[in-house]
Amino acid sequence: MSPLANSHPYFRLSNQQSHGACLCGSPLLSQFHERMMADVSRRQFLGGMAGVMAMFAGLHAPSVLSEQPKDPNAPLLLKNLRLFDGNGGPLRDDVAIRIQDGRVQALLSAGAEPGNAKVVDCGGRVVMPGLIDAHWHTTLAAISQLEAMTADPGYVHLVAAREAERTLMRGVTSVRDVGGPSFALKRAIDQGIVSGPRIFPAGAMISQTSGHGDFRMRHEVPRSSGAPLSEQERQGVAVIADGEAEVLRRTREQLMLGASQIKLMAGGGVASVYDPLDSTQFTERELRAAVEAAGDWGTYVMVHVYTPRGIQRALRAGVKSIEHGQLADEESVRMMAGEGAWWSLQPFLQDEDSNVYPDAARRESQRMVAEGTVRAYEMAQRFEVNTAWGTDILFSPKNTHNQLRHLTKLTRFYDPLTVLAMATGRNGELLALSGPRSPYSGQLGRIEPDALADLLVVDGNPEQGLEFLNDPDNNLRVIMKAGRLHKNSL
Structure with missing residues (x-):
């Protein structure tokens, strides 16, 4: 790297962990994706999508291979359990769960006969739905800024695939990806080439000129109306759009390209250099154009x-869906409640997980957002706003293992069962807003008849607290996605 790059403000954060406020406007995103997606484009040219998928070949988890039954569609009967069904109500101990063909076939009485099903004795443990992270950057979480700038693109892809497996093994069975080219990794997961959570992709973040997704350098401005797209736009990281x-x-x-929902940048951020936190981005007419186009496809x-x-x-x-929104006032929160919108909040608390x-x-700006976070959770409850949980971990390989923290x-801010319901059933309702654009058919976040069989068996009592989630390696005894056992340490 040149002395000029070393002195540039963009590169001074390269060795620091990044979490605590949205970093999707970081100028380093362009450096990262220019390298990563250029390699994807080359592989697509040489060998089509198979060339891209070949990068992931062999990354299957040994735990998956060792735990799978010979017939993955064979019925299972989970017995001797306490059920948290994702609705937020008290635990139940009077049921058994029959799983077949990737779905919850039925909730039976605790003493139900197994018939032709294989019995899984849960030992009196809690069974709960798989967790859903509603604000996750699939390809950006586990790579440092410095590595994103300097590493071989193949390495970046491998890290993303490995982190997808680790995400699943933390019990996160679904994520809503909120920006970036996650389509290839999603396809690899869905085809069983690698293990990972279900991905609801947004594709490229859409930004106005000078907005939170304008990653160009100063020397690239101005751009004439007939000028070619920037590299990050061509590669699908973010796209600049001015006018309806x-x-x-x-x-x-x-x-x-297959987005299940659309992401626009409507304001400034903490980490970004060019767009201040208090800036307002896109006119109402421009925002409405995106809303109408998404609505025509049945999504949001x-x-x-x-x-x-x-x-x-x-x-x-x-x-x-309002992502972040920690500086909201009462009028804004009342409006969210009145419109039935979702408030996708993250616990940005200026603590050990925050950016430096x-x-x-x-x-x-970070202090303002942290103070606003406390007010936001209080107002979300007071005005009964639909509230989602997400993490927004970015460029922080040392922090991804703390996802559940x-x-x-x-x-x-909430009692433990309400928190757990937010990360399961309530987040499942948010994912369902994609309607016909949902990549997956079936209810997520709940354990009920015909729901997708994504569930966990845990050592811990969520009626008393959720600290057991801080150690998923030891406290998640079973991890199931679509009826397939990815972990079984009972």
């Missing part, structure tokens, strides 16, 4: 935004 016509085009392109728009003005503008345009910034301005923190 461009927003329509970029939204429709992501839908064409989510927006990155923090401020009351940005939140209210997005809601007036018909946006269904070298400059006072971003540290002050970002869930247990919420017991500061």
Whole structure:
């Protein structure tokens, strides 16, 4: 790296962990994806999608291979258990769960006969739905900023695939990807080439010029109307759209590629250099263009935004999910509740999991967001807003293993069963907003007849607390996705 790059403010955070406020506007994203996606494009040219998928070949988990029955569709009967069904109610100990063909076939009485099903004795443990992270960057979480800039692109792909497996082995069976080219990894997981959670992809983040997803360098500005797209736009990290016509085009392109929902940048961020935290991005007409295009395909728009003005503008345009929003005021929260929108909050608390910034301005923005987080959870409850849980871990390989710690923190604001319901049944309702664009057919986040059989058997009592989730290696005894046992240490 040149001395100029070493002195540039973009590169001063390369060795620091990154979590605690959204980093999707970090200029280093362009460096990362120019390298990673260029390799994907080369492989697609040389060998089609098979060339890309070959990068993942052989990354199956030994635990999966060792635990799978000869007939993965053979029925299972889970007995001797306490059931948390994802609805937030008290645990039940009067049921058994029959699984077949990847779904919950029935909830039976505790003494039900197994018939032709293989019996799994849960030893009196709690059975709960698989967890859902509603704000996850599948390809960006486990790679450091420095590695993203300098590593071989194949290495970056392998890290993403490995982290997908680790995510599943933490009990997170579904994620809503909120920006970036996750389509190939999703396909590899769905085809069984690698192990990982279900992915609801948003594709490229859509940003206005100078917005939170404009990753160009200063020397690339200005751009004429006929100029080619930037590298990060061509590779599907983020796309710049100014005016209703461009927003329509970029939204429709992501839908064409398979997005289950659309992500727009409607305000500034903490980590970004060019767009201040208090900035409002996209006009209401531009936001509405994306909302209408997504609605025509039966799905919805989510927006990155923090401020009351940005939140209210997005809601007036018909946006269904507010990502972050920690600076919301009462009027904004009342409006969210009245519109039935979702508030996708993350516990940004300026604690051990937070970003470390070298400059006072971003540290002050971070402090404002942390203080707003406490107010946000209080107002979300007071005004009964639909609230989702997510983590937004970015460029932090040392922090991904603490993914579930970002869930247990919420017991500061809610009782444990309410928190668990948020990360299962309630997040499943949010995923269902994708409607016909959902990649998966069936109910997620709940254990009920005909729901997808994503479930965990745990050592721990969620009626008393969720600390057991901080050690998933030891406390998650069974991890099942679509009826397939990815872990069984009973």
